[in-house]
Every structure is written in C-alpha cells, then in structure tokens.
Amino acid sequence: MRAAEAISHGAITIVNAMAMGKGAALGINLWTKAKVVLTDVAGEVSACNVTDPGEGESLLRATVIRVFRKFNVHHNFGANVETKSNIPIAVGLKSSSAASNAVALATATVLGRRMSDLDIVKVAVQSSLDAGVTLTGAFDDACACYFGGLMVTNNEKKSIMKRYKPSGRSLHVLIYVPPSRRYSGEISRDQFGKIGGLIRLAHEEARKGNYPVSMTLNGIAYCKVFGFDISPATEALNEGAIAAGLSGKGPSIAAIAPTKATKRVLSVWSAYPGRVIRARFNFEKAAVRLIH
16 A cells, blocks of 8 residues: 655744634744555554654544545545654644644645645644644644744634744754653643733734744743743843743743854753753745655
8 A cells, every 4th residue: 555754843832822822833843754554444543653652642543534534535544654753742842733744744645635735734733632632723833843934823713824934044942851741631721811911912022023022921921820940941041042931831941042152051951950952943844755
C-alpha cells in the first residue's frame, strides 16, 4: 500500500487563547514528522509515537480517522501511523498541533485527496478536540506550526486575523524546560476571568505587530494564573531578551533574545533545574511527500 510522510514545525505562544478565544503564536524550527501507511484492514488504525512511546497515540488515531471520515473511506482503508519529533511533549511547545498537522497532511496525501492548507489545519484542530488534548482546539498554535511565521487568530471563528514574518535574522529563541509536564486536561477555564483585560491588550498589540510586548504581557498573566515562577522570564528580560514569558499552558518559559544577549540568558538559566532548548524562527510551511 502507499505511504506518505509529512513534516510540521513547532511554535511558541505569543498570546494564549484560553482566556478570550483569540490567540497568537510564532513558528519555531523544532519539528514533528509523521508517516502514514494505508492498509486494506478497513477501519483499523494503529499508531506509534516513536520518540515518546505511549504518548499521543489517541491523537494520531483520531486525526487519521477524521480524514478518512471526511472522504468517506473509513469502510475501505485502515492505516499505520508513526511520528518522530524533537518537540518535548506537554511542556507548552505545541507538540500536539505539530503532530495532528503532520498526520492530517500525510493522510490526505496518501489517499490522493486534495485539501486546502486551511482545511488541513481545521481537521487537525478538530482532531485535537476529539482526542481531548486541547481545551480550545489551539487554532493559533496549529496555524503557526503549519504556516510558520507569526499568526494572530480568532480561535472561536477559526479565522486568521493577521499573519506576518517578523525579522528573525539576529534573534534566537531560547526555551527553558523545567523537569515537569502539564497536560491540557489539568486546566480549568474558571481560572481565566481575572486576566481577560490584560490578555485582550496583549492580543491588540500582537495585531499591531508588537509581538515582544504581547508575549511578555501574556507570560506574566498566565504565570500568575497557573502559579508558575515568573523569575526565569524576568531574569531573561534583565539580561537583554526582547520578550519572555510562559509558552502555552507551561511549564516552559520562552525568551526571544538578540545574539549578544543569548549567553547571558543561558548563564542565568543554568541555575534552574531542567534543560534549555535553542531554536530559531520558522517560516517554512508544512510539507509532504509520497513514499512508493
């Protein structure tokens, strides 16, 4: 049977959509690859996260099944799907969005069916909801992972409000990853009322292109709500980062820093338990190829 392999990249949060249904995210060059092989065992979908066995398998299956049902071929085919990734799971770096994007794109391709880029993203978002790995569908995250660049969105309407390509030639993305994870199922919407005004301001600034202010305001607000220590973000800012804050639901703290400040940020972060990931902005769209 035919197979297809797709790649989608990761992202960091600029504005978390949990509080008001509108968000923004910035693509980074971490990645997830998905391979989908068609089988003739109708309706049976096996899934494996090669990098983190046991993680994300329900999402992988849900994505394949949703694409199959979209084209009414679930009575004709089954599939084997596997993913590989260098995006840590459940730390706020959009691992679920990247995986569902890549699986949706590979599945549509191996079926020989045409879907628009935005339709691929919407299928990936709905699959994440089906699998229970997101509260909002994370349309902003899925768009940033799929299209690259900075995406400002209305998640409730699944519409892109603005997209642009910020200059990233001399900027580095530094990500402090504590030795813990947080899953979306652990989050309660009741926590967000107190920060609505601040997040609304952050989203307005993102639409204007002032993403460093957006990211920092968002990070301060959500660290407070979730009870995370803001110190890694404030120390990064003190050392010259232009933006820093919580990514997604955490616990990762992301900072954007010019080259001259990266060593200083890495130095202060070395005192914290966990690890640091170095990345750059990503402007490449998700891609796919058939394997014969």
